[in-house]
Structures are given as structure tokens and as C-alpha cells.
Amino acid sequence: MNGKITFLGTGTSSGIPMLGCPCEVCTSSDPRDRRLRTSALVEYSGARIIIDAGPDFREQLLGTGITTADAILLTHAHMDHIGGLDEVRSFNYFLKKGFPIYCEKNVEEALRKVFYYAFDEPRYPGAPDFEMHRITASEKFSIGDAEIMPIRIMHGRLPILGYRLGALGYITDASFISEDSIRAFRGCSVLVISAVTLKPHPSHFRLEEALEAAGRIGPQRCYLTHISHRLGTYASLTRSLPEWVRPAYDGLEIEF
Numbered sequence: 001m002n003g004k005i006t007f008l009g010t011g012t013s014s015g016i017p018m019l020g021c022p023c024e025v026c027t028s029s030d031p032r033d034r035r036l037r038t039s040a041l042v043e044y045s046g047a048r049i050i051i052d053a054g055p056d057f058r059e060q061l062l063g064t065g066i067t068t069a070d071a072i073l074l075t076h077a078h079m080d081h082i083g084g085l086d087e088v089r090s091f092n093y094f095l096k097k098g099f100p101i102y103c104e105k106n107v108e109e110a111l112r113k114v115f116y117y118a119f120d121e122p123r124y125p126g127a128p129d130f131e132m133h134r135i136t137a138s139e140k141f142s143i144g145d146a147e148i149m150p151i152r153i154m155h156g157r158l159p160i161l162g163y164r165l166g167a168l169g170y171i172t173d174a175s176f177i178s179e180d181s182i183r184a185f186r187g188c189s190v191l192v193i194s195a196v197t198l199k200p201h202p203s204h205f206r207l208e209e210a211l212e213a214a215g216r217i218g219p220q221r222c223y224l225t226h227i228s229h230r231l232g233t234y235a236s237l238t239r240s241l242p243e244w245v246r247p248a249y250d251g252l253e254i255e256f
Contacts, residue, residue: 003044003166005192007252008060011035012196012228013080015056025229032234032249036060037080038172038226040192041069044165047146049073051163051170057084064251068095071133071143073150074103075172076160077110085115089128098131102141104150104161108132137161138184151184153177156203164188168256169217172226174210175203182216190256191219192248194226207231211245223248 009015016035017026025033037054041064048069061067068091075081088099103111111130112119118128135141137152137159149164154176162171162181169188171177177185185191195210204226205213214222222245224237231237237247 003042003168003256005168005170005190005254005256006041006043006064007223007225007248007250007254008039008041008050008064009036009054009056010225010227010248010250010252011037012226013037013078014228016227016229018229021229023229025231025233028233030234032247034250035227036250037083038194039081040170040225041066042165042168042170044168045144045146047071047144049143049146049148049165051075052081052172053084053087054080055083058087060084060250061087071100071102073148073161073163074101074107075162076155076158077103077107077114078155078173079114081173082107082111082114085111085130086118086128088130089126092129098129100131100133100143102133102135102143104136105134108134135161149184151181153181158203166256168192169219171213173203174205174213175201177213182213185217188217188256189220190254191217191222192225193222195224195231196226196228197230199230211242214245220244221254222246223252223254 036056039052050072091099150161153174155173167189169185169191172194195207196204
């Protein structure tokens with residue numbers, strides 16, 4: 001084992017509980033059924049790397065005691081994955097420098113629109129300072145001693161990124177994974193993969209599809225993330241899964 005993943009959030013774009021929803025999941029008293037928007041902290045080869053920073057980012061960091069990190073990796077530019085990036089200004093204040101953000105060209109372009117004030121010149125006092133690093137699918141890069149492979153996956157018609165960090169594979173918001181990308185994930189001992197619902201969805205794996213993709217990759221252990229209330233409670237979902245697959249939950253820590 002040379003790494004650890006901490007699940008900062010494991011819910012879909014609406015989170016759980018979903019506002020106004022009276023279902024058994026949204027009203028559950030099991031803390032594992034309370035899900036913030038999907039994000040994770042990966043500690044690997046001496047680096048502390050956050051994957052995605054949605055609207056719950058500040059709450060997630062405060063809840064886990066994280067005061068700094070080495071970088072943020074972005075999978076894509078939907079608001080449930082970038083909406084908390086303004087909080088980077090706290091890192092800027094204490095580190096006295098820009099904070100590294102790694103993403104594809106189209107994601108950087110979206111950030112420049114959504115967080116326009118962070119890129120204005122002259123810089124607005126107190127605005128977040130993003131140190132942008134552009135990455136490309138299938139081209140490895142390093143953060144310190146941590147080697148990372150961005151891997152192409154599809155989110156509906158939108159090309160996005162999954163990541164391979166040593167023995168960890170991380171996939172969220174997927175609806176299709178090519179055979180080349182399946183091969184790139186093979187050999188990981190721990191796989192994180194999204195499963196939103198039981199029924200077909202236009203831009204996300206349903207549970208059956210996520211399990212089929214995970215089976216093709218063949219990890220020792222698999223954890224589901226980006227879970228909606230439509231998958232049922234943590235307890236009922238766990239009972240329906242094979243032994244090597246478990247639902248992740250907020251705060252779960254797994255070594256790989």
C-alpha cells in the first residue's frame with residue numbers, strides 16, 4: 001500500500017438529502033446516507049491531491065480537517081465539480097502563492113468564464129489565484145513524486161477525465177468507457193466508479209453498467225460514488241452488491 005483516498009463527498013449534483021424530498025433515503029438517520037457533492041482527497045507518493053471541488057468544498061475541508069493540499073485535479077467543468085473553487089483563496093492567503101489547478105483546455109476556458117474575476121488584470125484584491133496547468137488525456141504528468149495518468153471517459157456527449165494514481169483508479173460521471181480506457185485502468189487494486197441510478201440515464205452509468213465496467217477492469221475492490229437517492233439507502237444498496245463492491249460514503253478512508 002502506498003496511498004490513501006478519503007471520500008470528501010459521494011453524492012450527485014443535488015446531494016443527499018435532496019432539497020424537499022421526503023423519500024426514505026433523504027430522510028434516513030444513517031449518516032452514510034448523507035452525501036455531499038462528489039470529491040476526494042488522494043494521498044499518494046508524498047502528494048496530497050484533491051479531485052474536484054464542488055459547492056460543498058469548504059464544508060468538506062472543514063469536516064475532515066484539511067488545511068492545505070498540493071493541487072486540485074478537475075474531471076470536468078460542471079458546477080457540482082467546480083462550484084467551490086473560490087475557496088482556493090484561503091489556500092492563497094496562507095501559502096502566499098497561486099494554487100495549482102490541473103485540467104483540460106475546455107475546462108480552463110469554462111473556469112475563465114465562471115470565475116472571471118480570478119483572471120482579471122489588475123487582480124482584484126482577495127480573488128482566488130489559480131495556477132493553471134493544462135493536461136491532456138493519456139499523457140502522464142507528475143505532482144512532486146506522484147505520477148498521474150488522465151484517462152478519457154464520456155459523460156453523455158461530453159468528453160471528461162478519469163484518473164489513474166498508482167494502484168487507484170478514479171472514475172466519476174461516466175456513461176461510457178472505451179476499451180482503450182478500460183485497459184488503462186486495468187491493474188489497479190482499488191477502483192472508484194460512479195453509479196447514479198437503477199434505470200437508464202442519458203449521461204451517467206446506471207448501477208448495472210457501472211458493475212459491468214468495473215468487472216471489465218477487474219480491481220480487487222471497487223467503491224461506488226456519485227450516488228443518488230434513487231439507489232436506495234446505504235444498507236439496502238450494500239446488501240445488493242457483490243462482496244468486492246461497496247458503496248463509498250462521505251469520510252470513508254481506503255488505502256491502496
